[in-house]
Amino acid sequence: MQNAHCGKLTRRRVVAGAAAATALLGSPAVVRAETKALKVALLLPQSGYFAAAGQSCYRGAVIAPKVLADYGYHVTLSYYDFESNVAKARIQAERAIGDGAQCLVGAFESGATLAIAQVCEQRKVPLVVNIAAAPPITEQGYKYLVRNFDTGGQLLTNGLRLIKDLIAATKVDLTTAVFLHANDTFGMSMRHAMDKLFPVSHMPFKIAESISFDPQAQDLSVEVTKVRALNPDIVLVITHAADAIKLIRGMVMQRFEPKAIISPGSPGLYDEEFFDALGPLADFSIYTLPWANPKAQMTQALEAAFKPAHPKYRFAVDSFNVGFTFEALLIAADSFKRAGTANGSQLMAAIRATDIADHVMIGGPIKFDDKGQNNNIRSAVVQNRNRTPVVVLPPNVATMTPVLPMPPWHGRT
Amino acid sequence: MFSLYLNVISQGILTGLIYGLMALGLSVIFGVMRVVNFAHGEFAVVAMYATFLVFRYYGLDPLLMILPLAGLFFVVGYALHVTMVDRFVGRAEHEQFILLVGLAIIMVNGLLMIFGPDARAVNLPYGLDSYLVGPLIIPKARLYAAVAALVLACGLFVFLRYTRTGTAIRACVDNLVGAGVVGLNVKRLYAITFGIGLACVGAAGTLMVMIADAEPSLGSAYTLLAFIIVIIGGLGSMTGALVGGVLIGVSEALAGFVIAPSMKSMFSFALLAAILVLRPQGLMGRQT
Numbered sequence: 001m002q003n004a005h006c007g008k009l010t011r012r013r014v015v016a017g018a019a020a021a022t023a024l025l026g027s028p029a030v031v032r033a034e035t036k037a038l039k040v041a042l043l044l045p046q047s048g049y050f051a052a053a054g055q056s057c058y059r060g061a062v063i064a065p066k067v068l069a070d071y072g073y074h075v076t077l078s079y080y081d082f083e084s085n086v087a088k089a090r091i092q093a094e095r096a097i098g099d100g101a102q103c104l105v106g107a108f109e110s111g112a113t114l115a116i117a118q119v120c121e122q123r124k125v126p127l128v129v130n131i132a133a134a135p136p137i138t139e140q141g142y143k144y145l146v147r148n149f150d151t152g153g154q155l156l157t158n159g160l161r162l163i164k165d166l167i168a169a170t171k172v173d174l175t176t177a178v179f180l181h182a183n184d185t186f187g188m189s190m191r192h193a194m195d196k197l198f199p200v201s202h203m204p205f206k207i208a209e210s211i212s213f214d215p216q217a218q219d220l221s222v223e224v225t226k227v228r229a230l231n232p233d234i235v236l237v238i239t240h241a242a243d244a245i246k247l248i249r250g251m252v253m254q255r256f257e258p259k260a261i262i263s264p265g266s267p268g269l270y271d272e273e274f275f276d277a278l279g280p281l282a283d284f285s286i287y288t289l290p291w292a293n294p295k296a297q298m299t300q301a302l303e304a305a306f307k308p309a310h311p312k313y314r315f316a317v318d319s320f321n322v323g324f325t326f327e328a329l330l331i332a333a334d335s336f337k338r339a340g341t342a343n344g345s346q347l348m349a350a351i352r353a354t355d356i357a358d359h360v361m362i363g364g365p366i367k368f369d370d371k372g373q374n375n376n377i378r379s380a381v382v383q384n385r386n387r388t389p390v391v392v393l394p395p396n397v398a399t400m401t402p403v404l405p406m407p408p409w410h411g412r413t
Numbered sequence: 414m415f416s417l418y419l420n421v422i423s424q425g426i427l428t429g430l431i432y433g434l435m436a437l438g439l440s441v442i443f444g445v446m447r448v449v450n451f452a453h454g455e456f457a458v459v460a461m462y463a464t465f466l467v468f469r470y471y472g473l474d475p476l477l478m479i480l481p482l483a484g485l486f487f488v489v490g491y492a493l494h495v496t497m498v499d500r501f502v503g504r505a506e507h508e509q510f511i512l513l514v515g516l517a518i519i520m521v522n523g524l525l526m527i528f529g530p531d532a533r534a535v536n537l538p539y540g541l542d543s544y545l546v547g548p549l550i551i552p553k554a555r556l557y558a559a560v561a562a563l564v565l566a567c568g569l570f571v572f573l574r575y576t577r578t579g580t581a582i583r584a585c586v587d588n589l590v591g592a593g594v595v596g597l598n599v600k601r602l603y604a605i606t607f608g609i610g611l612a613c614v615g616a617a618g619t620l621m622v623m624i625a626d627a628e629p630s631l632g633s634a635y636t637l638l639a640f641i642i643v644i645i646g647g648l649g650s651m652t653g654a655l656v657g658g659v660l661i662g663v664s665e666a667l668a669g670f671v672i673a674p675s676m677k678s679m680f681s682f683a684l685l686a687a688i689l690v691l692r693p694q695g696l697m698g699r700q701t
Contacts, residue, residue, distance in 0.1 A: 048630055051530030183675040212675040216634070218625045221424050221552075222669035222677070229417050242532050245626065252541040253552040254420075277534045277626065281541075409541075 037074035038336040038347075040329060041101030043092055043116055045108055048084025049216060052241050052273045053108050053321055057130060059313060060322030061105075063305040064329045070301065073333035086111045093119040102342035103128065105328045108321070110134030111185040120144045124344040126335075126351050130328035131321065133265070134189040138373040144348050146372035148327050150290060150379075152189040153197065155265030158379035159288035160201045163262060165393055166286070166381050167204055170404040174205050174233040174259055180223065180247070181238035182215035190238045190266065208232055215243045224250030233259045237266065244268035244285075245277045252281060252409045259405035263287040265379070272317050275387045280412040283384045284403055291380045291391060292319035293362045294399075302326055302360055316388050323360040330359060331366060362397060416548030421670045422663055423549055427559040429662020431620050433655035434562040435635065436642035437569065438613030444649030445586050445606040446502055448509055452517035454635025456611055459520055460486065460618025461627035462528060468535045475535060475623050476557060479565070479616050486615025490608035498607055499600060517632060524629035532626035540623070558620040565616050566655055569609070573651070582606055586649070641681055645688050647698020656696060660684070 042061050045054035058079065065075055080096050082089035089112035096104060097119070104120055104127045107113045113132035120127040121144050129137060129147040133155055138147050150158065167174055179194055181187040191210060198207060208230045213223045220243060227235060228251075235258045237247065251258070262285075263269050269285045292299045299319075306315045306322065315322065331354050336342060339350035356366040364376035381393035383402055392402040439453045450456075460482055464475045497516075501509045537554055544551045573579035582602050584592045593599055625631075642661050646653025661681055668680035688695060 047525060047530045052532075055530065212673060214675045214678060217674075217677065218631075218634070219428060220674070221428075222421060222666050223674040225417060225421055225424070226670055226674065229414075242626070242628070245532070245534070249541060253543050254550050255543065273531050277532065277536070279536070 037076045038333060038342055039100055039102045040075050040332055041078050041080055041096035041104050043080045043082055043104060043106035045084040046081035050084040050109050052271050053267055056318045056321035057108055057325040059310050059318055060325035063309045064326050067301055067305050068333050073337060075329060075333045082112055086115050090115040090119055097123050097125050103332045105130055113137055117142050117145050126348045128328040128331050130325045134185050138371040146351055146368045148331060148366060148374045149324060150377050153193040156193045156197050159264030160203060162288040162379055162381045162393060166402055170402055172404045176232040177205050177207050177234040177236050178227050178230050178232040179207050179210040179236045181212055183212040184215055187238045215240055220246040221250045224254050228254055228256040235261045237263050239266055239268035241268045241271035241273040244274055248278055248281055257408055261285045265289055270389045282387055284406040286383045288379045288381050290361050290377045291382055292323040292360050296360060298358055299360045327360055420550055421666045425663035425666030426659055427555045429659035430559040430562045432642055432662055433658025434566055435614055435617035436639040436654040436658055437566055437651060438610040439639045440643045440649055440651060440654040442607055442610035445582055446603050448502060451510055451513035453614055453639050455517040455520040455632035456614045457618035457635045458632045460615040461622040462524060464619045464622045465533045465535055465627050475619050476561060479561060479619050482619050483612040483616040487608040487612040490611030491604045494604040494607035521629050521632055532628045534626045535622050554623045558623045562620055641685050644685060644695055647695025650697040653695055653697030
């Protein structure tokens with residue numbers, strides 16, 4: 001009876017069917033995309049100078065779709081290597097959008113991120129910045145950009161505050177420092193932030209001199225000689241892995257023994273490359289950085305997915321790059337789910353309205369201010385111990401107590 | 414303060430001698446064949462990786478690998494000349510450029526595929542040790558590498574000056590037509606020269622890995638460095654290559670110490686510009 005009723009062709013049914021078919025066929029593709037996955041392009045420096053970090057971010061991206069799917073999010077990823085070259089970053093962004101990417105994630109390096117942001121702005125495709133600290137990224141009024149990472153100023157503010165806590169916790173007398181920084185976009189932004197913030201941060205030590213170096217230089221022995229001449233207690237460094245290795249080697253060769261080597265918010269001292277090259281000499285270096293929260297459920301899920309996917313790599317070492325890259329994808333996927341569309345402006349509006357309480361990195365909910373900046377990220381003091389990054393402050397997330405002053409080099413080799 | 418300057422200068426000299434050996438290869442090839450090897454730095458990087466591999470799997474000190482690797486690179490250079498480069502000798506510069514840059518790109522990408530982008534280090538047992546001579550701190554690895562570079566450069570001088578093959582090669586430089594008329598096998602001599610050039614760069618790469626990590630992307634920087642050194646020293650002048658290397662090493666070190674470390678490279682280019690203006694043939698080059 002019911003079947004017979006359903007099969008009956010009436011004028012009303014024909015009109016309704018035609019309307020439904022018209023709506024389905026005539027509606028924008030973005031509406032039909034509601035049930036599909038968001039197409040995200042990852043722009044990373046997978047080769048060239050920043051390759052180690054880019055590869056680390058890539059490892060996080062590779063495992064993300066599966067972990068996100070477990071949380072009910074769907075993304076498909078494509079990867080674009082900009083070879084640590086700003087000009088190529090712009091070209092690759094154009095290419096990714098041309099290939100159909102509905103959202104871009106990247107790019108680890110500030111200069112490249114700025115180049116990609118300009119393309120995204122022109123093409124009205126959202127860009128979720130995973131890692132890049134230069135303040136101009138969120139200061140230039142880009143409407144299609146959010147940054148789930150601290151600015152150089154925020155990194156440094158958090159870093160200096162934590163260094164003060166570190167000195168108080170260890171009760172070590174540290175009175176002078178040298179600030180040694182790379183002269184790339186990131187390094188110079190940190191230098192400007194340091195010049196601005198240090199005088200008002202009331203630190204218990206003075207900066208004797210700020211020295212910039214070329215991060216791509218083959219040899220940093222002159223830089224070390226210059227630092228050694230000033231004989232500071234602390235060497236504050238803004239580095240990447242390759243130059244951090246050269247600096248430590250130079251210090252060992254020139255028998256220079258600072259009480260502490262601290263990075264107030266830069267990579268370099270936690271990369272696998274750094275541990276591989278220096279072995280026990282990598283230990284006891286300290287960095288203040290946003291870090292993965294080991295107690296968060298999502299971090300544990302990410303770690304569980306990381307181990308079988310990358311058996312040769314350690315999550316503890318990769319967690320910074322992996323965590324932020326995953327979170328950028330989480331923001332994109334969550335926004336897509338809420339927006340129900342991949343249309344650039346609507347997806348961007350959803351991204352701007354993000355409010356994710358449960359995530360990977362230490363800090364409050366992921367939210368963006370009017371400029372697209374997440375201000376809820378918090379740093380931790382991390383120290384290399386037995387060639388593994390270990391959180392040593394603040395005490396509520398620490399798994400070890402900090403060691404200062406550093407033990408001598410030659411006792412360790 | 415004086416001791417600090419002394420340290421900076423000594424480091425510059427030691428590094429400059431290794432740079433000099435690398436530039437020597439470029440200078441020899443250009444001086445004899447008038448071919449500019451645009452893949453020069455990439456060959457040095459290949460030598461660095463070869464040294465890294467042998468050290469990793471057999472634990473052999475790079476100093477013991479200099480001669481075998483230089484020999485291997487000689488053979489590679491000879492074969493490369495016979496099969497490829499010879500066809501481009503005497504042809505337009507841009508054709509030589511394309512050939513050698515193409516070769517460089519293949520090498521860089523080959524290294525990337527095999528080793529990945531990470532830096533590879535040869536962690537010698539004495540790699541982080543240094544000698545204390547009064548106020549001077551001399552890193553052992555750097556000192557050994559520099560002395561080896563100097564010995565190899567002297568060996569090459571002796572070869573070119575006192576052996577029959579060396580004399581024949583010099584004859585080709587002085588008068589190519591004359592060399593052919595008296596029956597010298599110019600093609601073979603060119604192949605030997607190209608082999609010698611690569612042997613130099615192979616040895617320099619072996620020494621370089623004692624003081625710097627191997628990375629696939631380093632090649633172009635080394636090629637550029639070798640060019641600067643050779644132009645400053647004088648294209649085709651062997652002594653000039655060594656002097657240019659030391660000059661660049663010392664001036665970069667002093668500029669880094671006195672002005673700003675990040676301006677080291679800028680200083681090299683400034684020196685290059687000054688030489689090009691004041692003495693275009695280079696410090697020890699012959700005016701043509």
